[in-house]
Amino acid sequence: MPDRTKFILDEKSIPAQWYNIQADLPEPLPPPLHPATGNPVGPDDLAPLFPMELIKQEVSTERWIDVPGEILDVYKLWRPTTLFRAHNLEKALDTPARIFYKYEGTSPPGSHKPNTAVAQAYYNEKEGIKRITTETGAGQWGSALSFGGACFDVEIKVYMVAISYHQKPYRRIMMEAWGGKCVPSPSNETNAGRTMLEKDPDSPGSLGLAISEAVEEAVSREDTHYSLGSVLNHVLLHQTVIGQEAKEQMEMAGFYPDIIVGCVGGGSNAAGMYLPFLKDKIDGKKPDLRIINVEPASCPTLTRGPYTYDFGDVAGMTPLLKMFTLGHDFIPPPVHAGGLRYHGMAPIICHLHNLGLVEAVSVHQLETFEAGVLFAKTEGIISAPETNHAIRAGIDEALKCKKSGEAKTILIAHSGHGHVDMAAYQAYFEGKLHNYDYPEEKIKESLSHLPKVGD
């Protein structure tokens, strides 16, 4: 193993400000619209769901937003995270490329999610909110928010998609260990849940329905707000601690990335990594920097969807967001990377993609696990199925370098470990996983349900 493997920062280097890309966009972000009126959504529309400080962050064009000391104190439990040079992976690939990865898996819940969960719990508590509801699919976000709630004594209520609640109990028990309350959705606790249970007592649930339940409970109780773990501007903002640290660490390593890759579902992890670097591209300092968003071939939002206004949720309860989308009622095939099964994408990423500032590729499930197993055998870390998408794309770029002989510098956003996802690896090893074809007919159908603005 030549030269250094790890680039470690002292806790004094945890970023004291979040970086807000909205200050540096060449064109402003299209605003969210009210579905009934077609007018931009105002703070008052959002106040029943979010604390005012987060609503302000959502629309702020200030370049730097201070991280409160109380949040920094919690970040210290695992931040700064380590940047690694993937010497062993480079050797296995026999590539002249330099591969780096920044690893978010050492956080208490094992992923990047608490970077925003902690901040959201803090701002809610500060404005007197005692409870937060949210939804979760496989449980990454629900466990991270439960951890955040434990840090600031905020009660967390998680509506977990029923089929995952029963099939994947580990994440649910993590929520409980941090004091969160987790119920299967559909539940008997909301109108939306009861209506579904009357129709189908054995309903497996869906993320869309879980959102409906969480939002319904939040708007119906004075002491309760709602929280989202990706997509929104303030979520991406909080995640920029990743990229700011990575910039300092790449300087320690003596290289500036030619290519940054990150997996995208809602997009917060990838954007958190690349937005601070993207500023250099926008400023003209690094015009050749390539940024690649990696999505599942079975849910190819950026690579195949149109750029248009759509609902953020399946049930159509959110404001309309200008996004690349596969249609809000598109249900992606059951790939194991549950965190990437989202019909839309963070509006900031979509805007950047539309402006040609970032790229997107899609990769198939089997190829991502193949990449993940090679990564485990060379770099030691067993990665989350979502993260394997980023690793796949990083390896593909490194193999292109092998062909061309170029020594490019590739930076992979590594969003978390896979210790709670071993069932997915089991299915892979047993030959039970397969790739999914592009679901053309289903997407055509769901795109025919796109809302008309002001409808």
Next chain:
Amino acid sequence: MPDRTKFILDEKSIPAQWYNIQADLPEPLPPPLHPATGNPVGPDDLAPLFPMELIKQEVSTERWIDVPGEILDVYKLWRPTTLFRAHNLEKALDTPARIFYKYEGTSPPGSHKPNTAVAQAYYNEKEGIKRITTETGAGQWGSALSFGGACFDVEIKVYMVAISYHQKPYRRIMMEAWGGKCVPSPSNETNAGRTMLEKDPDSPGSLGLAISEAVEEAVSREDTHYSLGSVLNHVLLHQTVIGQEAKEQMEMAGFYPDIIVGCVGGGSNAAGMYLPFLKDKIDGKKPDLRIINVEPASCPTLTRGPYTYDFGDVAGMTPLLKMFTLGHDFIPPPVHAGGLRYHGMAPIICHLHNLGLVEAVSVHQLETFEAGVLFAKTEGIISAPETNHAIRAGIDEALKCKKSGEAKTILIAHSGHGHVDMAAYQAYFEGKLHNYDYPEEKIKESLSHLPKVGD
């Protein structure tokens, strides 16, 4: 959160030597004996199982043993590990005590085990060995050795206790992700396994039988050795990287521990932490340092067993080791801390305990989970059930400080995260766990089978 939370070392601070307590023992360690002759076991007796370099380390009285560069390069993937000040836990306990913990859970398999697994794989590979067999209960050790094997291209074959193989698949799949081969024990691959399967085709297996199978395969193949994950002197030696780093980090923090606590099954994690500190006590520099080994009340080796020669395994295939023991055929109650369910204890720890240099306490299962949940809610980390024993004892000492008003410094050896052990937490939350009484009759019975030396 007042002052610093984390004490981070650069990778240049990874110890370049292991510390060998055998150089500083006030009296030499009683040697292992051959069960048939009663004579001390020589290198030739061990050569079919272990590489000569490890056999040398087992009996060495050199104080410092160099860590080969190839092992240091792998250590860099996660070492040095972080030392934390548990400010939030202190606050929750309202104690004047200062609590620190050193966290080994950021290693690829999530525990301290790879510190020795990597070293053992390296020395075997260097002596031309292509395969290593081992046994594993819940799977921590089997997964760590599979990781070690992946680092040095050594094939790892793990005999996993059948009931765990079927009930706890996650660790097994981790082994496979690192290229290890895992079979349920009893298996059809050895005489020991076949004999058992003829008697009972549905045998759930036992750790003792898994050892027998692993040893049988190792002695029957020229290219194959055997590996043990705890108990032996060279294993404790490799783990001293923990304590050496901790000493440097406690200096950064400005405190020397008054009390060190660690959980003990075979004892390698606790000893790895405290042996480098213990040198100061033996040297007379820190005469008041207290070292507490924490064991399950249901498997109270140090607190209730006699100090005598016994087999290291259930089947009676190993040399006789001078240990505190509950009898080699004692089967501990099924507590969830599988890594602590061992009838004996590392001979070094037993010798130190016999000399009065270290203490031991036993704690009940429910109290350990209670401590683990408080730790998760305050410090964020969900700990392995084994680790919860150390946390329990650390909290108990901090509560004594609260009563006495003393501001003692307590250092907890935190051996790993519990992300793969959530089923144990589930059972705890659902009220399905209970405490086990001291199994007096069973231990009386197994102690009646102690071997007679030279028998």
